[in-house]
Amino acid sequence: MAEVNYVRGLAGVVADESRICTIDGVKGELYYYGYPIQVLAEKSSFMEISFLLLNGKLPANRQELASFEKELSSHREIPGFVESIIKAFPKEAHPMSSLQAVVATMGMQEPESLNDTLEGNRTRAIRLTAMFPTLVAYIHRHRMGQEFIRPRQDLSHAANFLYMLNGQVPSAQIEKMFDICLILHAEHTFNASTFAGRVIGSTLANLYASVSGAVGALFGPLHGGANEMALEMVKSIGSVEKADPWFADTVSKKKKIMGMGHRVYKTIDPRAKIIRRMLEELAHQKGETxxxxxxxxxxxxxxxxxxxxxxxxxxxxxxxxxxxxxLMGIDSINFTPIFAISRITGWSAHILELWSDNRLYRPKAQYVGEKDLPFLPIDAR
Ligand SMILES: CC(C)(COP(=O)(O)OP(=O)(O)OC[C@H]1O[C@@H](n2cnc3c(N)ncnc32)[C@H](O)[C@@H]1OP(=O)(O)O)[C@@H](O)C(=O)NCCC(=O)NCCS
Structure with missing residues (x-):
C-alpha cells in the first residue's frame, strides 16, 4: 500500500529550480542560459561556454573572454603530489576510476573552509576546468607507460589537450571539431552525474568531493560510459551487411542499443545531429565510412x-x-574522460548555483520492508 506517490528513477520529477539549462525533449531543443545549442556550436567556443556557465552570462567583449582564457590556461599544470598519485595508479585501472580518485585528492591542499565565498569556489571551478585535460592526458599516458607531456600555454584548450594526449598538435579542423564536442557535452540539466554532484554539494561538502562523485556517476554505461560501449558495438558489428542480423538478434534478446534512447528526448538529440554531421565530414575525408x-x-x-x-x-x-x-585518433577508453573534461563546467555551474541558496537534498523512500520483527540474539538463532 503506497504511503506517498513516487516515481522510480525520478523520471519527470522536478527536484529544484535552475537557470542554467533547459531541454525540450519533444521538440529536441537544448539551451544553455537561454542560448540554443545549435547556435552555440556554430558561433561560440568552449572557452566562451565555460565563461557562460561559470558566470551566468556571456563575456561582454573579446577582451573579457581573452582575460578569462588567459586566467584559465594559467592553471593547466597540476600539483606535484597529484602527479605522483597518478604514477602510483595500477596501469590497468579504467581512467574514469583514476579520474574520480584524483579529483577527490585535489582538495587536500585546500583549507577546511572551502565554501567560504562564491568567488573562491568559482576560482576553484576555473582551476578544475583548466586541470581536467591535464589529468586525463596524464592518466592516459601513465596507462600507456609514456612520459607526461606538459601543457603548452600557446595552444587552445582543445589543441593543448590533444597535444598532451598524443604528442601531436592537431590540425585546425580537428581542433575546431573537438572544441565543438566540448561545447555539446558541457551541460545537460539534472542528468545523473550533475544531480549526484548537486546532492553531494547540498551537504556543503567541498567542490572536489562533489565533482569526484559526479565523475563516478558519469562512469556508468547508462550515462557517460555509453559512448565507449557504442563504439564497441560498431566494432563488433564490423560491416553494414551485418547490421540487420545484429539488430534483430539484439532486439530479440531485449538488449539495449548503446547510444540510443534518452530519459528526456523523445526525438533525436540535437547534439547527435551536430556530431553526426562532423562524423560524416571526417569519415568521407578519410575514406572510413x-x-x-x-x-x-x-x-x-x-x-x-x-x-x-x-x-x-x-x-x-x-x-x-x-x-x-x-577518426580523431582517440582511444575508446578515453571517451568518457573527455566527456568529463567538458562536463566539469556544467557540474561546477550547478554546484555554484545551488550554493547561492542551498537546501539539503533529502528525499524519502517508499518502504516496502517489514516492521516489528522479533529479534533473536545471535547465539539463540
Ligand atoms: C538512457 C536510458 C537509460 C533512458 O532510459 P529510460 O528512460 O530509463 O527508459 P527505459 O530504460 O526504461 O526504457 C524504456 C523502454 O525503451 C526501451 N529502450 C530504451 N533505450 C533503449 C535502447 N537503447 N535500445 C533498445 N531499447 C531501448 C527499453 O527496453 C524499454 O522497453 P520496454 O518498455 O519494452 O521495457 C536508456 O535509453 C538506455 O539505457 N540507453 C542506452 C544507454 C545510453 O545510450 N545512455 C546514454 C544516455 S545520454
Missing part, C-alpha cells in the same frame, strides 16, 4: 521497428561521438 553506415542503418532499423508503436528511441549524443573521436 563503415562506422557511420552501421550507425545510420541501426538508427533506420530502430525507426522502422517503432513506427506506429508510440515508442520513441532515437540516437543520443553518445551514438556518433565515439566514431568521431576514433
Amino acid at each position: 563503415t562506422g557511420l553506415k552501421i550507425l545510420d542503418r541501426l538508427a533506420e532499423l530502430m525507426r522502422k521497428k517503432l513506427e506506429g508503436t508510440g515508442k520513441e528511441i532515437w540516437p543520443n549524443v553518445d551514438f556518433y561521438s565515439g566514431s568521431l573521436y576514433t
